[in-house]
Amino acid sequence: MTTAYTVTVLPEGTAFASAADRSVLHGMEQSCGRGIQVGCRSGGCGVCRITVLSGTYTTKRMSKAFVTEDDLRAGVVLSCRTYPTSDLTVQCAPKPAATAPLASAETPRPD
Amino acid sequence: MGMTGVLRPGHMQLKVLDLDEAVEFYSNVVGLVQTGRDAHRAYFKGWDERDHHSVILRDAGEAGMDFYGFKVASKADLDRLEKDLNNYGVTTERIPAGDLLETGERVRFEIPSGHQIELYAEKKDVGNGMGYTNPPPWSEAAERGIAPIRMDHALLYGPDIEKVQALFCDVLGFYLVEHIVLPDGETDLAIWLSCSTKAHDVAFVRNEEPGKLHHTAFLLESWEKVLRAADLMSMNKVSIDMGPTRHGVTRGTTIYAFDNSGNRFETFCGGYQSYPDWKPITWTWEEVGPAVFYHDRKLNEAFLSVYT
Ligand code: FES
Numbered sequence: 290m291t292t293a294y295t296v297t298v299l300p301e302g303t304a305f306a307s308a309a310d311r312s313v314l315h316g317m318e319q320s321c322g323r324g325i326q327v328g329c330r331s332g333g334c335g336v337c338r339i340t341v342l343s344g345t346y347t348t349k350r351m352s353k354a355f356v357t358e359d360d361l362r363a364g365v366v367l368s369c370r371t372y373p374t375s376d377l378t379v380q381c382a383p384k385p386a387a388t389a390p391l392a393s394a395e396t397p398r399p400d
Numbered sequence: 401m402g403m404t405g406v407l408r409p410g411h412m413q414l415k416v417l418d419l420d421e422a423v424e425f426y427s428n429v430v431g432l433v434q435t436g437r438d439a440h441r442a443y444f445k446g447w448d449e450r451d452h453h454s455v456i457l458r459d460a461g462e463a464g465m466d467f468y469g470f471k472v473a474s475k476a477d478l479d480r481l482e483k484d485l486n487n488y489g490v491t492t493e494r495i496p497a498g499d500l501l502e503t504g505e506r507v508r509f510e511i512p513s514g515h516q517i518e519l520y521a522e523k524k525d526v527g528n529g530m531g532y533t534n535p536p537p538w539s540e541a542a543e544r545g546i547a548p549i550r551m552d553h554a555l556l557y558g559p560d561i562e563k564v565q566a567l568f569c570d571v572l573g574f575y576l577v578e579h580i581v582l583p584d585g586e587t588d589l590a591i592w593l594s595c596s597t598k599a600h601d602v603a604f605v606r607n608e609e610p611g612k613l614h615h616t617a618f619l620l621e622s623w624e625k626v627l628r629a630a631d632l633m634s635m636n637k638v639s640i641d642m643g644p645t646r647h648g649v650t651r652g653t654t655i656y657a658f659d660n661s662g663n664r665f666e667t668f669c670g671g672y673q674s675y676p677d678w679k680p681i682t683w684t685w686e687e688v689g690p691a692v693f694y695h696d697r698k699l700n701e702a703f704l705s706v707y708t
């Protein structure tokens with residue numbers, strides 16, 4: 290059993306256990322956790338962007354379109370490319386949503 | 401001859417996070433054939449494509465699409481279409497032969513959705529490796545990785561898709577095959593356009609942010625090959641977005657997945673044959689779910705919000 294850390298997602302405060310050898314996003318998906326949007330899982334689309342408020346971690350390659358050097362210094366990372374090395378407290382910081390034609394339209398659900 | 405002017409999508413240049421990792425993914429997992437390399441780019445084609453390349457990967461540190469190119473039937477068509485574009489008010493730029501390996505002069509222009517589109521007439525015929533006399537039906541490359549037959553179509557995200565439709569139909573000879581209408585009953589959310597008898601060569605979804613890529617699609621031969629692709633994706637821990645399933649639009653069978661830079665790609669099979677004299681098919685907003693994902697009957701969150 291690899292080490293698992295607890296990741297808490299603010300503001301809701303939902304928490305999930307994330308294995309040290311998995312990305313934060315992967316850990317969330319594996320434990321049916323919630324709070325961060327899942328996109329490409331490959332560091333390219335930006336929807337899983339978070340700010341790490343406390344804790345330590347390592348990162349793998351991320352799109353420079355969503356994580357600048359300044360972002361990195363401020364703890365802004367893509368959660369699909371971030372690996373916990375301690376318990377983490379994070380907050381979602383997704384790229385701004387821009388789907389104007391649908392903002393007013395409820396997506397229909399199947400019966 | 402039935403087909404003149406714009407023949408087919410011929411190349412897409414994709415931005416990748418790391419060229420070596422992307423080359424490994426497209427060679428071994430997607431199963432494209434690598435045909436060349438220059439300073440910051442790697443060139444690939446599907447096993448049954450005959451022109452030098454269709455997919456170009458560029459080391460960019462980010463994901464997305466640089467440009468999408470269509471092959472036209474002749475140099476005369478290229479000159480004529482450039483003139484038609486200029487008369488329509490579109491500014492074009494000529495990119496010299498050889499800028500892309502084994503490729504002739506290209507005419508590049510920006511469309512209202514913010515995408516860079518190209519036309520070109522010449523690219524070296526390297527063949528599919530099976531020769532032009534008494535060829536076998538397939539080669540070893542047809543079984544390596546997912547091994548698509550060819551790059552097939554793309555879905556692009558951006559604003560002003562009615563202007564895009566007018567440009568593609570009035571100037572470039574495309575026709576509308578299907579569309580999805582928003583709740584107002586008038587404005588299109590999405591359009592599928594063809595320059596051939598394929599159900600689509602390019603499609604657009606209305607999106608505030610310009611110039612974005614939803615997916616580039618690779619053609620497979622059968623539904624069984626789509627299931628084989630799904631197995632290979634799981635064996636290689638590929639990030640799957642949706643599927644295997646069917647699209648209501650075009651009736652194609654499909655998987656949406658992401659490459660290791662976050663660019664979505666599709667492994668696609670089927671879809672009906674279409675003709676320019678056919679009436680377009682309309683999907684209403686109430687049925688947008690089955691239009692896109694026929695079995696789930698609803699959009700997933702990623703369909704409208706995840707693109708590169
Ligand atoms: S899910 Fe796309 S960047 Fe993390």
Ligand SMILES: [Fe+2]
Nearest residue numbers: 555617666668
């Ligand atoms: Fe597609």
